[in-house]
Amino acid sequence: MELSKLFRLVGLSAYDVCHEKCVFDPFRHVYRSGKLNLLKTLISSSCSYDCLYCHNAWNKGHKATPDEIADLFDYMRERRLVNGAFLSNSISDPEKSMGDIIEAGEMIRKSFRGYLHLKIIPGCNRDQIERAVELANRVSVNLESPSYSILSELCSTKSRADFSRTFRLALKLSKRCGKSFTTQLIAGVGETDRQILNVAERIYRNGASRVYYSPFRPVKNTPLGGKNPERKKRITKLYRADALIRLYGFSARKLSEVMETEFLPDEDPKILLAMKKIEAGEELETLEIPGVGLRKAKLLEKGHSLAELKRLGLSVKRESVFLKSQKRLADFSIY
Ligand code: SF4
CATH class of the missing domain: 3.20.20.70 (Aldolase class I)
Structure with missing residues (x-):
């Protein structure tokens, strides 16, 4: 050999x-x-x-x-x-x-x-x-x-x-x-x-x-x-968008709503899409909430509140910012 x-x-x-x-x-x-x-x-x-x-x-x-x-x-x-x-x-x-x-x-x-x-x-x-x-x-x-x-x-x-x-x-x-x-x-x-x-x-x-x-x-x-x-930055952005498609069920068409050119923006598309929905007065689905990944989504959908998630040691800072204007804040509130 x-x-x-x-x-x-x-x-x-x-x-x-x-x-x-x-x-x-x-x-x-x-x-x-x-x-x-x-x-x-x-x-x-x-x-x-x-x-x-x-x-x-x-x-x-x-x-x-x-x-x-x-x-x-x-x-x-x-x-x-x-x-x-x-x-x-x-x-x-x-x-x-x-x-x-x-x-x-x-x-x-x-x-x-x-x-x-x-x-x-x-x-x-x-x-x-x-x-x-x-x-x-x-x-x-x-x-x-x-x-x-x-x-x-x-x-x-x-x-x-x-x-x-x-x-x-x-x-x-x-x-x-x-x-x-x-x-x-x-x-x-x-x-x-x-x-x-x-x-x-x-x-x-x-x-x-x-x-x-x-x-x-x-x-x-x-x-x-x-x-x-x-x-390298382009690859990082592609993997971020890929995770939204693969894990969170976002469509490529949805992501293109926050693309002003043929390329992804520098900002996190999940945050941009959430802000767009909030500005239009719409509620976010669980997996659309910035900061919520698969584990947190499962817990929230089982009826756990943000306060409970926090007690489990999970950070909920980002989520609470995006949920402030939602009716469901009553369920999720940590305040
Ligand atoms: S990338 Fe093209 S040239 Fe390179 S090994 Fe594969 S088929 Fe051959």
Whole structure:
């Protein structure tokens, strides 16, 4: 096992987001994502596609075999460095690339029942998608852009038909088997927040577990190497809006009410929408109250007052400000 080659493939998988707070430990070659320490790796970085932003399209690649990846996982697991794996691949031929991911996943599964995330390669066949869903806890197909016209400018070799067939099938099968399905959108390559949120909403309504937003970062020796990186602040705002859609049931259309341009405002959209409703003399639904998350909403809906929430040690300062003008303040009042 040539560790240096394999660790180069681990480093090159950085462009796949596995969690919004995923951090790479370059000394242990491990990606930390919550309680998971992941071996996140490509099996090969030799790609025949031409994505303008991607290192693998424009630089000499490295290749491993599925059994080398499985051996690397065992090696790192024996040393207690990892407790999960996320396998991805560049694309030579879609079925061959997906076949390698599945083969490595099957070898890992012989002795490991823990977390396994497998990337699904657009253009692979139905049996492969079924097998990947069967093996993995989570599968993902990266959408990359909310607009096909932007995607086709970024990559002339990706087929729209392959892409949407694979995406829909993987989402449907993972939902049917109770497995997690995620996707990734790159922010900063010409799309607007409005486009991103409209697409994210559709994906969530179809049963995806998460949409991740990856800020565009210029990579040396690629055609977009001189382009400015996307601002961190935009990604933070996208995740904030994403939580409103995913967890609180806000629609993308609702969020667009507080967007003066095609982009999210700097202020928290939940606060702006609450203020708009209050000014119009309307009452806020529980999850529309700024400061109220899922836990507090459950307690309030069970009939607990703000005073009781406060006694439970929860802060209710923000909520009480927004509830002052409501009739329900009588129920919620802490004064
Ligand atoms: S398909 Fe595009 S993004 Fe994926 S590895 Fe190949 S060049 Fe990179």
